[in-house]
Amino acid sequence: MSGKAAPAWQPPRGLADAELEGRIARLRGDLGEELVILGHHYQSDAVIGQVDLTGDSLKLSQEAARMTRARHIVFCGVRFMAETASILAGSGQSVHLPEPGAGCPMADMAAPDELRTCWRELSERWGDKLLPVTYVNSSAEVKAFCGRRGGAACTSANAKKVLAWALDQGRRVLFLPDRHLGANAALDLGLQPEELCLWRRRPGKLLGAEPRSRVILWDGYCPVHVDFTKGDIKSARSSHPGCVVMVHPECPREVVEAADASGSTEQIIAEAERLPAGSVLVVGTEINLVRRLARQCGDKTVLPLAERRSACPDMARTNLGSLLACLEGLDEGAGLVRVPAGEVEGARQALERMMLLT
Numbered sequence: 001m002s003g004k005a006a007p008a009w010q011p012p013r014g015l016a017d018a019e020l021e022g023r024i025a026r027l028r029g030d031l032g033e034e035l036v037i038l039g040h041h042y043q044s045d046a047v048i049g050q051v052d053l054t055g056d057s058l059k060l061s062q063e064a065a066r067m068t069r070a071r072h073i074v075f076c077g078v079r080f081m082a083e084t085a086s087i088l089a090g091s092g093q094s095v096h097l098p099e100p101g102a103g104c105p106m107a108d109m110a111a112p113d114e115l116r117t118c119w120r121e122l123s124e125r126w127g128d129k130l131l132p133v134t135y136v137n138s139s140a141e142v143k144a145f146c147g148r149r150g151g152a153a154c155t156s157a158n159a160k161k162v163l164a165w166a167l168d169q170g171r172r173v174l175f176l177p178d179r180h181l182g183a184n185a186a187l188d189l190g191l192q193p194e195e196l197c198l199w200r201r202r203p204g205k206l207l208g209a210e211p212r213s214r215v216i217l218w219d220g221y222c223p224v225h226v227d228f229t230k231g232d233i234k235s236a237r238s239s240h241p242g243c244v245v246m247v248h249p250e251c252p253r254e255v256v257e258a259a260d261a262s263g264s265t266e267q268i269i270a271e272a273e274r275l276p277a278g279s280v281l282v283v284g285t286e287i288n289l290v291r292r293l294a295r296q297c298g299d300k301t302v303l304p305l306a307e308r309r310s311a312c313p314d315m316a317r318t319n320l321g322s323l324l325a326c327l328e329g330l331d332e333g334a335g336l337v338r339v340p341a342g343e344v345e346g347a348r349q350a351l352e353r354m355m356l357l358t
């Protein structure tokens with residue numbers, strides 16, 4: 001959810017960053033191994049400077065599942081990521097999101113009641129030869145829906161693997177919520193465009209379905225990545241001849257095809273590290289990551305594909321003040337993420353199937 005709920009605890013006002021950092025450091029020191037702070041690559045430098053581990057959605061899910069010694073996991077990212085950590089966490093561990101209003105508009109595009117309507121209609125048309133695969137950018141309830149039906153979750157790093165696993169079972173696959181990640185994974189696996197069709201969630205209508213349809217794409221998208229265009233890549237190539245262009249697979253197909261490579265945030269970092277000194281890398285993803293890469297890869301030039309259209313407002317919500325307030329209020333439940341008990345088991349099944357495949 002990207003609701004704008006105000007935190008019950010209040011970030012301290014008027015403190016300089018150095019004071020906030022000092023107080024965070026003292027709390028981290030006091031809590032020692034009882035506390036782990038995770039940060040997604042899209043977080044600001046200030047926040048990344050305070051975390052124990054950074055990663056893409058896959059790496060952070062795997063790390064969260066391994067953090068058995070930590071009593072508190074504080075997740076600097078957005079809600080679906082913290083929910084995933086909470087689903088994978090052991091009993092006696094609590095997961096906290098410093099900014100309760102940090103959601104993901106794409107995850108909100110898959111409402112559970114719309115999913116039930118879609119599933120009913122697809123089942124009437126194709127019987128039980130259907131399998132749901134959900135991108136982790138979705139609610140716990142959507143993950144549970146998929147897990148209970150034998151389906152799996154996936155991230156941008158393993159979408160192709162998970163989709164191949166689902167198709168290998170001889171089933172049609174409903175892929176949600178990101179139509180672009182779903183199309184990119186399916187077409188990279190060698191499916192023909194005619195084998196894809198689209199579920200329009202509003203008003204609830206299947207478009208382009210044929211007997212040979214194998215992947216049904218939900219019509220969600222990321223408002224940040226959907227805005228990158230082929231034209232952006234064309235102008236990058238003409239301003240920087242010989243540059244390498246890499247984009248996130250949440251971008252539309254024509255953008256991924258015009259780029260040299262696509263991959264998750266962790267895969268983008270690996271590519272930046274792999275390129276020889278002197279290379280120019282143009283990156284189509286969230287701006288905090290691109291700017292950090294530009295600073296860290298000093299012997300290469302790293303540039304944003306479209307600087308003014310690259311910010312994720314939800315990722316930008318977390319700051320030093322909200323992190324400190326969350327840490328100070330851990331025992332009072334500041335930012336505590338609660339996944340409804342009835343959804344935990346199904347959602348965990350979907351996530352564990354993904355982990356086994358990865």
Ligand code: 13P
Binds near residue numbers: 156157
């Ligand atoms: P990654 O898993 O690649 O980090 O992506 C998460 C995300 O939300 C991208 O918009």
Ligand code: SF4
Binds near residue numbers: 106225313
């Ligand atoms: Fe969601 Fe897009 Fe922000 Fe990622 S960048 S958290 S998909 S809105």
